[in-house]
Amino acid sequence: MTGDECPAETSERLAAWLERLGLADQLGAAGLPTLHRDDAGHARWTDPRTGEPLGADQLADLDRLLHAEGDEPEHAVPVPLVQLAQQARVRAELVASPWHDYASLAALRGATLEATRFDVHKAAGDHRLLVVSREQAMVPAFQLDAAGRVRDELAAVLTTLLEAGTDPWRAWAWLTRPAALLGGLVPEQAAADPETTDLVRHVAVRLAERATATG
Structure with a gap:
């Protein structure tokens, strides 16, 4: 979360980023907060331990965690999620x-x-x-x-x-x-x-x- 960014903006930025990468569906499998869109299309994040919506501090922690890979955090890709997504694609092919x-x-x-x-x-x-x-x-x-x-x-x-x-x-x-x-x-x-x-x-x-x- 940047210094001039509010939690709602961080929520939407992270959601759009993960959706663009095709990784939003892998969050639960990785033990991370899950994402869904409400009826109005707004990103909603849920704590997997409590089932409650993420607070601002939790959202900031998630932002840092997802951008922790590599030397340039702003261009980072969450490698574990990429690996899970690849595993899911391969398994779907095998099951088919x-x-x-x-x-x-x-x-x-x-x-x-x-x-x-x-x-x-x-x-x-x-x-x-x-x-x-x-x-x-x-x-x-x-x-x-x-x-x-x-x-x-x-x-x-x-x-x-x-x-x-x-x-x-x-x-x-x-x-x-x-x-x-x-x-x-x-x-x-x-x-x-x-x-x-x-x-x-x-x-x-x-x-x-x-x-x-x-x-």
Whole structure:
């Protein structure tokens, strides 16, 4: 907040800035005060701990916090919010790609729902199957063959990543998007090519080592 700026002006400036950057929806996920527009279009900020509107001092603190990145605060971008926004976009793309719940996987396998649920839980616990938890268990389809079983060429890669504690969302994203360490190849596709299978496994080991070191 500048010296000659009133709280209402600060509120609108911060709101417009975050909206322009496409980051307003990431505030709650970052544990920061949330923003909404009232019926008149005015920016309203809410303290996540109390549910009460932000006071002038809290608004000034938020302003300083959001502009704390970099050497030029006036041109700063709140990097954690950018990262959350990117994560949200990637997850939305993943959820829009093919995946199975217990029922659809049971149908693919020609098995009962109970047997499929048990097998999925056991395989996930043994780090043999990538399962992502959202509102429900999601089994990404890319890792499965036509019979609903883990593709042979991906089995070792999945186990390497999952045993190291790699976040399932991160593993899903890495396996299905162009990877810099593979020269832009998509890992799950490259694993199916005998000429690049070993390279995918090698890179997976490196990523697993990194996950273990930072975990």
